[in-house]
Amino acid sequence: MVRKLLALPPVHVPGLGAIDLSITNSVATMIFAAALISVFFLASARGKVVPGRLQACGEILYDLVDGGLTGSMIGDRGRPFLPYVFALFCLIAVLDIWGLVPGQFTVTSQLAVTVTLAITTFIIVVTVGFLRNGLGFFKLFVPGGVHWAMLIILVPIEFISFMVRPVTLSMRLFGNMIGGHVVMYMFGSFVVALALFAMHGGLASLGFVGSALSLGMVVALSALELIVAFLQAFVFAALTCTYLSDVVNLDHGH
Numbered sequence: 136m137v138r139k140l141l142a143l144p145p146v147h148v149p150g151l152g153a154i155d156l157s158i159t160n161s162v163a164t165m166i167f168a169a170a171l172i173s174v175f176f177l178a179s180a181r182g183k184v185v186p187g188r189l190q191a192c193g194e195i196l197y198d199l200v201d202g203g204l205t206g207s208m209i210g211d212r213g214r215p216f217l218p219y220v221f222a223l224f225c226l227i228a229v230l231d232i233w234g235l236v237p238g239q240f241t242v243t244s245q246l247a248v249t250v251t252l253a254i255t256t257f258i259i260v261v262t263v264g265f266l267r268n269g270l271g272f273f274k275l276f277v278p279g280g281v282h283w284a285m286l287i288i289l290v291p292i293e294f295i296s297f298m299v300r301p302v303t304l305s306m307r308l309f310g311n312m313i314g315g316h317v318v319m320y321m322f323g324s325f326v327v328a329l330a331l332f333a334m335h336g337g338l339a340s341l342g343f344v345g346s347a348l349s350l351g352m353v354v355a356l357s358a359l360e361l362i363v364a365f366l367q368a369f370v371f372a373a374l375t376c377t378y379l380s381d382v383v384n385l386d387h388g389h
Contacts, residue, residue: 137161137245160240161248168229168242172222200224200372208376212383216376219259223252224372231312231364235357243367244313246305253305256375260300264382275385304374311367315360322356325349 141158148154179193186194200221205213227243234241242248264272276293277286326349333342 137240161242161245164230164233164240164242165226165248168226168233172225172229196225197221199369204369204372204376208373209380209383213376213379216263216379216383220372220375220379223256223375224368227252227308227371228365228368231367232361234312234316235360235364241312241316243308244316246309249305249309250301252308252371253301256304256378257301260378260382263379264385267383268385271385272382275381300378304371308367308371311363315356315363319353319356319360322349322352326353 137159139157139159140163143155143157145153145155175189176193179189181187181190201217204224205217205220209216230242233239234243261272264275268274276290276297278289278293281289326346329342329346329349331342333340333346
């Protein structure tokens with residue numbers, strides 16, 4: 136649940152009205168994540184010939200995004216977008232993993248956060264599309280090699296598909312994070328409920344078996360959630376590269 140940690144007076148913005156800039160647990164977690172990422176890469180970027188463990192870990196993450204995402208999906212033209220995609224990947228990964236710590240707030244389970252990240256990516260894609268292609272950006276909605284009669288149907292479909300990208304991008308991250316937490320909460324409740332039931336003795340003692348199985352499921356789901364947390368950050372960054380590739384390489388694809 137989002138709660139205020141530090142109340143600040145609202146700021147009045149013309150056209151938007153009063154905006155609450157109070158520091159919530161969500162904001163504090165994002166600030167902490169950004170600081171943690173900054174400290175990690177400042178500590179790992181020592182440039183030693185023989186890298187230590189910290190530097191090697193930093194280089195692996197960098198190569199993963201550089202070679203595995205921007206380089207392979209966008210090509211040489213993807214180099215200018217590497218800082219954004221890399222920052223996006225690291226931020227989502229840290230927020231996802233931090234949310235698995237018991238008692239900590241999961242920022243990426245808040246739809247407002249995932250929608251903001253998705254809209255930011257969408258705005259960048261549209262801006263880059265127009266800056267690089269001008270009005271040729273609209274060729275994105277016209278599939279090549281298709282008879283003109285089919286374009287009447289396909290162009291609106293392509294346009295709608297493009298416009299719903301922020302929705303699918305945000306809902307995928309939000310759904311996976313909140314869904315995993317709900318399932319873990321359910322099995323965690325079974326651990327306690329079945330154990331309390333088993334304390335009545337007699338046949339009810341079999342509840343300890345169910346409680347132990349539920350505990351095993353919680354442990355297994357925790358490991359799975361750790362993988363999903365990293366995977367969702369990778370998927371979000373990969374889809375961002377896919378959308379950028381569409382507009383960056385538009386003149387090559389049409």
